[in-house]
Amino acid sequence: MVRSLLVIPLLAAALGGLWLARGAHQRWRDLRAAESYELAGDRWPMLLRAAGAMVCGVCVTALTLLTAVGAFGGLSRTDQExxxxxxxxxxxxxxxxxxQPAAPPxxxxxxxxxxxxxxxxxxxxxxxxxxxxxxxxxxxxxxxxxxxxxxxxxxxxxxxxxxxxxxxxxxxxxxxxxxxxxxxxxxxxxxxxxxxxxxxxxxxxxxxxxxxxxxxxxxxxxxxxxxxxxxxxxxxxxxxxxxxxxxxxxxxxxxxxxxxxxxxxxxxxxxxxxxxxxxxxxxxxxxxxxxxxxxxxxxxxxxxxxxxxxxxxxxxxxxxxxxxxxxxxxxxxxxxxxxxxxxxxxxxxxxxxxxxxxxxxxxxxxxxxx
CATH class of the missing domain: 3.40.50.1820 (Alpha/Beta hydrolase fold, catalytic domain)
Known part of the structure; x- marks a missing residue:
């Protein structure tokens, strides 16, 4: 049950990361084109999209590891003394x-x-x-x-x-x-x-x-x-x-x-x-x-x-x-x-x-x- 619940945020983070990475790449290409015509471009939209893509990548990595090992042991009581x-x-x-106990059969x-x-x-x-x-x-x-x-x-x-x-x-x-x-x-x-x-x-x-x-x-x-x-x-x-x-x-x-x-x-x-x-x-x-x-x-x-x-x-x-x-x-x-x-x-x-x-x-x- 825990692993199936982790799949939903994992997919959301992966799709969000791809969308942001694609946007950052597109903005980078626009900036390169502007520089070739000696025009000034705003870098902040590209940087924000790149940072968001990196955060999504970290989330995808963490959720993948949690799904693989079936973590979140705190959701149920475990007595492992x-x-x-x-x-x-x-x-x-x-x-x-x-x-004394006799030998088993x-x-x-x-x-x-x-x-x-x-x-x-x-x-x-x-x-x-x-x-x-x-x-x-x-x-x-x-x-x-x-x-x-x-x-x-x-x-x-x-x-x-x-x-x-x-x-x-x-x-x-x-x-x-x-x-x-x-x-x-x-x-x-x-x-x-x-x-x-x-x-x-x-x-x-x-x-x-x-x-x-x-x-x-x-x-x-x-x-x-x-x-x-x-x-x-x-x-x-x-x-x-x-x-x-x-x-x-x-x-x-x-x-x-x-x-x-x-x-x-x-x-x-x-x-x-x-x-x-x-x-x-x-x-x-x-x-x-x-x-x-x-x-x-x-x-x-x-x-x-x-x-x-x-x-x-x-x-x-x-x-x-x-x-x-x-x-x-x-x-x-x-x-x-x-x-x-x-x-x-x-x-x-x-x-x-x-x-x-x-x-x-x-x-x-x-x-x-x-």
Whole structure:
């Protein structure tokens, strides 16, 4: 958009410069002709036209350079704070684990690590007392996908602090999770303001569009999590985030995105220190199978939350819990908690309180901002 706006003054300056240069040249020829007949001529019109042509030339040069590099970065908010290599410190009092991340699966280990490049994120609102930003980040296939990042209020007031990250999983192809869940930022913001949860950065990447059911894809192929290596390095380079890893990164899914969060947390405990799934319906067999194939030596932490009136959701959560404990591999050792104590006067109020509960669980399980 900025480049297209620059083209108009560029063309105007070029045409004006040509017209003035042509006029100056014509006046110069008239003066030469007058001198041949020993007549006096006024040089000021020629000099003014020549000066105007030079000014237009300078403008054309400047506008050409600005158009080429896509300048005017001040037109949109850019958060390009360089990421420092911080030690993944873990606060024991915050309930964060001290285990070291296990080696990633062979297919991911063989994949080249994406360079940490800061990206341009534009501010699109201030829900929940924080700031919501948006950008297009290249995916593994080289195509840009929409990514939204919510910064807690403390991000602006504590400029020297780095924050843990929670990735919110989406269930609809080509959409971000915040578009599916009303008032999610208000729920998290309330939990922070009342001291129920510690501050964290919320990242909502667009779900892949290669399948109609992204959560089924995560359960079948855990390496297909929405926050791939490219996105994680971009977030770490663009914001004051704690380093990616189970000590400081978690997963969240609400309603349709709950199975995504459960599958991601159980199958990739080497990436997520904890996961919270809210009001979901789960394919217990598929998710248990994904959890049983998690990297050896890891132990997942999972919260399955549903309102007291959501009997179908609670039944699905209990079946998943039983399947995990009766399964094999790392899934059998997963720490799975069920929350069934939320009860309010409407479904929207239930959702809001469940999101607050999930925010508290995740902030307790991850490292504190430092």
């Amino acid at each position: 360089p990421a420092e290599k911080a030690e993944p410190a873990v606060d024991a009092a915050a309930g964060a684990g001290t285990r 062979a297919d991911e280990a063989a994949r080249p690590v994406a360079p940490a490049v800061a990206s341009r994120f534009d501010s699109v609102g201030h829900p929940g007392g924080g700031e919501l930003l948006q950008s297009a980040v290249l995916g593994p296939d080289g195509r840009p996908r929409n990514v939204r990042v919510w910064l807690p209020p403390q991000y602006a007031t504590e400029p020297n602090v780095r924050f843990p990250v929670v990735v919110m999983q989406a269930a609809t192809p080509s959409r971000t999770a915040d578009a599916e869940v009303p008032n999610v930022f208000e729920g998290i913001g309330w939990a922070l303001q009342t001291g129920k949860a510690r501050p964290f950065i919320l990242v909502a990447p667009e779900a892949p569009n290669g399948t109609a059911h992204p959560c089924d894809l995560v359960a079948a192929a855990p390496q297909a999590v929405a926050d791939d290596a490219s996105l994680r390095t971009t977030v770490a380079a663009s914001f004051r985030a704690l380093p990616p890893g189970p000590a400081s990164w978690g997963a969240l899914g609400v309603e349709g995105g709950a199975p995504c969060a459960a599958a991601a947390g159980l199958a990739r405990p080497d990436l997520y220190g904890a996961a919270a799934a809210v009001s979901g319906r789960y394919d217990a067999a598929a998710i248990t199978q994904a959890g049983s194939e998690a990297p050896a030596g890891t132990e997942a932490k999972l919260l399955l939350a549903a309102a007291k009136a959501d009997t179908a959701g609670l039944d699905s959560a209990r079946k998943l819990q039983a399947a995990l404990h009766g399964g094999g591999g790392p899934a059998a050792k997963a720490e799975v908690r069920i929350s069934d104590n939320v009860q309010d006067y409407s479904t929207d109020r239930d959702r809001l309180r469940l999101v607050r509960q999930a925010a508290q669980y995740l902030s307790d399980a991850l490292a504190k901002a430092s």
